[in-house]
Amino acid sequence: MLRTRSRPPTTRLRPRTVVVALLVLLAAMVFAVVAGSGELGWQRVLGELAAQVTGGTSPLSEREAAIVWELRAPRVLLAGLVGAALAGAGAAFQGVFRNPLADPYLLGAAAGAGMAATIVVVFVPAVTGWLIGPLPLAAFAGALGGVGLSWLLGRSAGGSGTATLLLAGVAVTAFLTAIQTFVQQLNTDTIKQVYTWTLGGLNVTGWRDLWLALPYVAVAAVVLCGCARLLDVLTLGDAEAASLGIRPGRVRLVLLAAASLATAAAVAVSGLIGFVGIVVPHIVRLLAGASYRVVLPLSLIGGAVFLVLADFVARTALPGELPLGVVTAFAGAPFFAMVLRTSRGRTP
Amino acid sequence: MTELRLRNVSAGYGAKPVVRDVSAEVSSGGWFAIVGPNGAGKSTLLKAIAGLVPCQGTVELDGKTPPRKEKARVLGYAPQNPVLPEGLTVTDYVLLGRTPHLGLLARESATDVSIVEDTLERLDLSALAGRKLRTLSGGEQQRTVLARVLAQRTSLLLLDEPTTGLDVGHAQALLERLDLLRREDGTTVVSTLHDLTFAAQYADELLLLDGGEVAASGKPAEVLTPQRLRDHYAAETEVLHTREGHPVVAPIRRPT
Numbered sequence: 001m002l003r004t005r006s007r008p009p010t011t012r013l014r015p016r017t018v019v020v021a022l023l024v025l026l027a028a029m030v031f032a033v034v035a036g037s038g039e040l041g042w043q044r045v046l047g048e049l050a051a052q053v054t055g056g057t058s059p060l061s062e063r064e065a066a067i068v069w070e071l072r073a074p075r076v077l078l079a080g081l082v083g084a085a086l087a088g089a090g091a092a093f094q095g096v097f098r099n100p101l102a103d104p105y106l107l108g109a110a111a112g113a114g115m116a117a118t119i120v121v122v123f124v125p126a127v128t129g130w131l132i133g134p135l136p137l138a139a140f141a142g143a144l145g146g147v148g149l150s151w152l153l154g155r156s157a158g159g160s161g162t163a164t165l166l167l168a169g170v171a172v173t174a175f176l177t178a179i180q181t182f183v184q185q186l187n188t189d190t191i192k193q194v195y196t197w198t199l200g201g202l203n204v205t206g207w208r209d210l211w212l213a214l215p216y217v218a219v220a221a222v223v224l225c226g227c228a229r230l231l232d233v234l235t236l237g238d239a240e241a242a243s244l245g246i247r248p249g250r251v252r253l254v255l256l257a258a259a260s261l262a263t264a265a266a267v268a269v270s271g272l273i274g275f276v277g278i279v280v281p282h283i284v285r286l287l288a289g290a291s292y293r294v295v296l297p298l299s300l301i302g303g304a305v306f307l308v309l310a311d312f313v314a315r316t317a318l319p320g321e322l323p324l325g326v327v328t329a330f331a332g333a334p335f336f337a338m339v340l341r342t343s344r345g346r347t348p
Numbered sequence: 349m350t351e352l353r354l355r356n357v358s359a360g361y362g363a364k365p366v367v368r369d370v371s372a373e374v375s376s377g378g379w380f381a382i383v384g385p386n387g388a389g390k391s392t393l394l395k396a397i398a399g400l401v402p403c404q405g406t407v408e409l410d411g412k413t414p415p416r417k418e419k420a421r422v423l424g425y426a427p428q429n430p431v432l433p434e435g436l437t438v439t440d441y442v443l444l445g446r447t448p449h450l451g452l453l454a455r456e457s458a459t460d461v462s463i464v465e466d467t468l469e470r471l472d473l474s475a476l477a478g479r480k481l482r483t484l485s486g487g488e489q490q491r492t493v494l495a496r497v498l499a500q501r502t503s504l505l506l507l508d509e510p511t512t513g514l515d516v517g518h519a520q521a522l523l524e525r526l527d528l529l530r531r532e533d534g535t536t537v538v539s540t541l542h543d544l545t546f547a548a549q550y551a552d553e554l555l556l557l558d559g560g561e562v563a564a565s566g567k568p569a570e571v572l573t574p575q576r577l578r579d580h581y582a583a584e585t586e587v588l589h590t591r592e593g594h595p596v597v598a599p600i601r602r603p604t
């Protein structure tokens with residue numbers, strides 16, 4: 001391999017890559033809306049979408065159009081949003097902890113949300129007429145509470161290092177899970193409901209959940225992408241990052257806060273969907289390089305694509321609906337293995 | 349002009365300081381080598397200068413004690429055991445050295461990229477520019493770390509054992525490179541060096557640390573005596589001299 005002196009090969013996000021990724025996302029979403037509305041006939045649904053874009057007349061009746069716009073479209077968009085949130089947060093966690101197996105639930109987000117959801121299912125009577133149901137609200141607060149608790153415990157145990165924080169996360173997770181199990185044990189009749197929530201799913205009607213989660217995920221996405229370069233600096237270790245004028249502890253706090261906010265918003269509207277936060281960033285790394293300036297934005301888009309397709313499978317594979325978390329693991333693991341195999345031989 | 353001045357510096361990790369009461373002055377464009385046996389506190393002293401461990405006493409750069417970000421623009425630090433993020437390419441890694449010169453959220457400009465390009469060429473790394481760090485040999489990794497620090501373009505370099513793992517040719521080339529930088533740009537070098545012969549050849553001032561305290565300091569020929577090497581390293585040596593008059597520390601085999 002002979003190189004003349006040309007531009008050195010810096011890993012940067014090329015605009016073309018982003019455009020292609022966004023087109024793939026758009027295609028996945030259109031596919032999920034159109035093919036997911038089988039009973040209406042895919043040509044007619046496509047006609048409805050075209051009519052909305054061009055302002056022409058739609059082949060669908062008003063009731064049929066409502067199925068598309070009040071059931072399918074918000075669900076597909078919400079799947080995209082949740083996928084982006086989990087994958088982006090996962091990438092950030094892996095960077096902060098310098099550990100490829102870190103996922104956004106590591107610091108007690110899942111345990112906190114699970115405990116709060118259980119308590120609500122058991123103790124709060126079904127209410128109607130709230131703007132936000134008590135379950136998503138509790139899950140959101142529980143997720144943030146779990147992470148906050150881990151952070152405080154890690155700090156009080158001394159050291160701003162990541163190892164302490166990780167162990168604090170383990171302790172908090174165990175503690176909150178114990179509470180959840182205890183409450184569940186006393187109320188075995190609610191186990192199925194909690195279990196269903198735990199497996200994750202996007203059973204939504206209308207746009208409300210989307211608008212609720214969007215601001216948090218959007219803010220988090222902007223913060224994470226803005227800090228992507230700092231995340232690269234963090235991978236040098238605390239001493240070297242500090243010698244480059246960065247405050248590692250502070251950068252970590254900002255990144256973890258943003259990632260946890262996105263995670264909590266996702267958990268609130270979709271329950272616990274595993275695997276996305278680990279598998280998507282890794283696929284991006286294998287395909288596009290390890291710099292977080294590439295990994296973070298592409299994980300956001302890739303996570304959206306992945307979950308839109310996974311949710312489509314969950315909805316259509318069997319007559320009943322499959323839990324989304326089951327689909328992400330079932331489809332994601334072999335796909336991940338395949339990417340791993342094909343790319344290992346290729347990397348220099 | 350004094351580039352770096354240490355006054356009664358004590359530093360350590362816990363309650364008890366590992367380095368005690370070190371005072372020294374390094375003039376601009378000088379090469380100051382810290383030597384001493386394993387565990388003497390050499391690395392700790394460098395970290396204290398870089399502001400990476402809690403430290404008492406004063407560390408003045410150019411007569412000032414600059415805040416963190418400004419400090420990173422005048423002082424570059426390469427640790428003894430650097431962490432190499434394995435997935436990054438050589439170029440991406442070296443680009444991180446530009447961090448102190450960028451705004452918090454800014455991207456590198458074309459100038460930054462060309463500085464990196466230049467640095468890679470100077471260190472004979474251009475052919476490796478696109479390689480992943482984990483695929484480099486130990487010596488190549490060592491040079492890449494140095495490239496990252498040089499890309500920082502600072503007037504003071506703190507290098508912890510920069511020649512570890514390099515063969516004699518590459519070690520010499522690297523020290524020559526630093527020496528050239530010193531003469532051309534007036535860069536000041538503070539390094540720890542295990543190889544006392546190299547230390548004697550390149551440094552104009554040695555500081556011998558033992559047990560965290562200064563055992564001796566001064567010109568290499570004054571510091572490196574067989575008696576001191578016996579006292580502080582427990583080593584049997586003979587100090588020879590090259591034709592130019594540089595001391596050569598030769599270990600001698602103990603009679604059996």
Ligand SMILES: Nc1ncnc2c1ncn2[C@@H]1O[C@H](COP(=O)(O)OP(=O)(O)OP(=O)(O)O)[C@@H](O)[C@H]1O
Binds near residue numbers: 384387390428
């Ligand atoms: N992170 C740490 N926490 C506690 N003690 C430490 C730490 N790092 C080093 N020490 C101790 O401080 C002393 C000085 O260590 P230092 O790394 O400065 O030695 P050194 O002179 O650089 O040795 P070497 O030649 O082996 O590199 C040693 O006794 C060591 O055990």
Ligand SMILES: [Mg+2]
Binds near residue numbers: 390428508
């Ligand atoms: Mg050392």
